[in-house]
Amino acid sequence: MKRYEGNGRMSKAVVHNGILYLCGQTGTPGNSMQEQTQEVLEKIEGLLNQYGSDKRHIISAVIYIEHASMFAEMNKAWDTWVEPGYEPVRACLEASVNDKRKLVEIVVTAALIEK
C-alpha cells in the first residue's frame, strides 16, 4: 500500500492492489456550482495522472451536492469532462460539505494503468 500527501488527518491518495483511491475533492467557496465542479474535476484529473491512473480509468464516483436544484449545473461540467466510452458508475446525493459555500464534493476511485 502506498499513501500520498498525508497531513496527519488524511492522505490525498492511497494505492492498494491496483486501485487508486482519492480523497474527496472540493472547489473554491464563492464560485458557482459549474465553476466549482470544473475545479474539482481538474484536481481529480491531476491526482489521477500523478499517481498512476487517468480519467479513462475511473471506476466510480460519488458526488455530493449542496442543493439538489444544482444537479443540472453540476452535470454541465461533469458531462463535458467525462469521456464517452469511459464513464464510471456514479451516485449523486444532496449532502453538505463542512463549509456550505463548498457546493460540491466528489470522491473517486480509479484503476492503475497497467504497464
Add this chain to the structure above:
Amino acid sequence: MKRYEGNGRMSKAVVHNGILYLCGQTGTPGNSMQEQTQEVLEKIEGLLNQYGSDKRHIISAVIYIEHASMFAEMNKAWDTWVEPGYEPVRACLEASVNDKRKLVEIVVTAALIEK
C-alpha cells in the same frame, strides 16, 4: 476493465479486478418507500445477474433515504430481499436524490462469481 451501458454521463456497471460496481439505483417517483425499495432491489438483482454476479455475492451497500423516518419501511423491503448468510456490509444515511420524490437510492458492489 469492462464498462456496461454507458450513456455519456455514467456507466450502469463497471467490472474491475473481480468486482462489479453498480450505478446508484432509484425507484419510481410517487410509489411508497417500500415499493421503491423493492423496485431498486429488483433492478440491482437484475444487474448483478446480468454482469456476472448475484445477490449472494454482494459485498457492500450504501442506502440513501429521503427521510430518516422511512428507515423501518425501507428495511421491510430490504430484510425480505437479503438472504441470511449472505448479508453485505451496509450503511444507511438520510440524503436526498436529485428528485425528492425518489425516496431511496442504493449503491452496491459485488464479487464476480468465480468460474
Add this chain to the structure above:
Amino acid sequence: MKRYEGNGRMSKAVVHNGILYLCGQTGTPGNSMQEQTQEVLEKIEGLLNQYGSDKRHIISAVIYIEHASMFAEMNKAWDTWVEPGYEPVRACLEASVNDKRKLVEIVVTAALIEK
C-alpha cells in the same frame, strides 16, 4: 468471500480479495460528538484487529456527521486516533443517521495484513 456477524440484515464485516469492508459504525445517543467519534473509532479498531487488519492498514473512510458545525469536534477525536504516516483517504459529509441523536457514522475499508 467471508462474512462476519451477519444478523439477517447486514454483516458487520466482509472480507474479499484482500480487503476488509466494515459496516457503518455509530456511537451512543446522548454522548457528545467527540465522545461518539471516540466510541466509533474504538469499535472500528476492534473490528479491524478482529478480522485480520489494523488501523495502520486503513484505505478509506467516509464520515457522516449530523451537523456540519460539529466538524471540528469530530476531528478532535479523529486526529488523535489516526496515526501519522498511515492516514486513509477520507470524505466527510453532513448526513443524518436513522436516529438523529447518533451524531456520527463512519464507514471504513482496510487492507488485510499480509502474512
